[in-house]
Amino acid sequence: MRPRPAFDGPEPGGRRPEPGGKRLEDVMEAVSRGDKDAFSLIYDAVSSTVFGIVVKVVRDRAQSEEVAQEVMIDLWRQAARYRPEQGSVMTWAATIAHRRAVDRVRSAQAAANRDQAGAIRDRQTSFDEVSEQVETRLESEQVRRCMAALTELQRQAVTLAYYRGLTYREVAESLQAPLPTIKTRMRDGLIRLRDCMGVTT
Template identity: 40%
Template sequence: MTDKGSTTPTLLRLLEDVAGGSEPAFESLYEQTVRRVYRVALNVIKNPAMAAEIVQEVYLLVWTSAGKYDSSLGSPQTWILTLAHRRAVDRVRSEQSATERGARHAQEMGALKHDSIDETVHRSLMAETVRRCLSSLTDHQAEAIRLAYYGGLTYVEVAEALNLKVPTAKSRIQSGLTKLRRTLEVEGYDAYSR
């Protein structure tokens, strides 16, 4: 059970076969990625038993929705690790007390009431522009940024997911963000506005 040898083309092929219902492909995909998925879940949830449950949920989701994978949004490994991170974060949130959830919900609802239509439209347009501008980055930079910002992973988790040293992961993210900021400025967005 090792994920050191897993490569994007191999994982992509396996994921395509899983989408077609291949159990052997699913087993191979699982074997090549499970350790990283478990580490991501454990880093977020800090509970080995709950992390194991997250792993089961993630692979059930992979089995049922492999056909929905979009390679333009990142590698198969990025997709799977993002699923794991999101599931783990969701679990942490669901374990919080009802009082904390209620207070957070009330706070979010209050913030939404104060948003103007203009701000909502601006954020939506900005998000679309950022997604488009990600294509100006190298594949390595874009994948690291997607894991960090869309997947919510820390530098350490990004480094683990991409089999990199932490300084290399930080460098990819920071250089990617610098290039992204410049591209956004060319698109007419001031990096520090709003």
């Protein structure tokens, strides 16, 4: 399939005239036989309309360009499924565009919901058995003395987690350190606190 340029959005005047006076339905029939030149004509005829539909649903221009390209790929791959008696090529393209756009929005929302649920789980889940033991023994003077014995990264990580309620991921972002490193330092720091504070297992 001939590569096409990125979408620049709908052009003034709305729908373009059908290519060379041919009916788009006839051109689509040629596309269904693998005619790449025919597909170029279809692309030029419907791409602006497709983009316009997508951007109204998705809102984000960059994502809309991606979705619009996916729609055009669908038109190429599914050309043999097109049935003129069920509607015009433009209507068919518009239907695919709207479905793709809605799918992208739903997918983005589902991803946001998963991230939010994960953050809630992170906050609700205790770090481990050691952290629970330490948390029950937070006498201020003893804690300050024991915290001073930690490394700088351990002390910062534990402080952010316990006194500011951040998750592992949020601590890693705040300290600009890899998540696995934060998890390791956090656990080592909690073990040192446990030993320093005399918490027994």
